[in-house]
Amino acid sequence: MELKLINVQGQDAGVLSVNEAVFGREYNEALVHQVVTAFLANARSGNRKQKTRSEIAKSTKKPWRQKGTGRARAGTASSPIWRGGARAFPNTPDENFTHKVNRKMYRAGVSSILSKLIADGRLVVTNELTIDTPKTKSFVSALNNMSLANETVLVVVDEMTENVYYASRNLPTVLVLEAHQIDPYSLLRCNKVVFTQKAIEQVQEQYSC
Secondary structure, rough: OOEEEEOOOOOOEEEEEEEHHHHHOOOOOHHHHHHHHHHHHHOOOOOOOOOOHHOOOOOOOOOOOOOOOOOOOOOOOOOOOOOOOOOOOOOOOOOOOOOOOHHHHHHHHHHHHHHHHHOOOOOEEOOOOOOOOOOHHHHHHHHHHHHHHHHHOOEEOOOOOOHHHHOOOOOEEEEEEHHHHHHHHHHHHHHHHEEEEHHHHHHHHOOOO
16 A cells, blocks of 8 residues: 655655554444543543541531421431532542553554555655744644644654644644554544654554554
């Protein structure tokens, strides 16, 4: 399988042969959904705290006698059904939201996403991404040359250089990652994905085994 290469001026720079097992896989929507859901769940942290009945600052005295008042029986004012009472099943900071996904499934899911990006014409491969100065306009100029202006763009490089980092960090619609940092959610949420040639080779090596 061959991918078209362009340079930062938007001109043809040849073709790149890639492994069809990684970039030509049939799209598996159910697997991709599972992988993305697991990724987002594993990114969650237990940062909610609700009080149990023992933690509510109310008297433990029985509000009124059990019988004879005509009202429903009540044991404590901290009951979950009372206003200001506790939660029956409270959230705690040690909640575990993680989903287990086998390594083989994860790699197959990412490969399926990459293949879908190529099929939909959303993946661009450049022979290299060289930014001469750490200026935002330099990065924007490179994106314009590759017809990527006004798009949400994920740029995947083999190694994050200082110029690329400083030139891209002020662009709200651009995310730059190294090849080993790619994840299924970032690949899907951007309209276009730009890989450098070396980044493609690194991804191919990582997900072909």
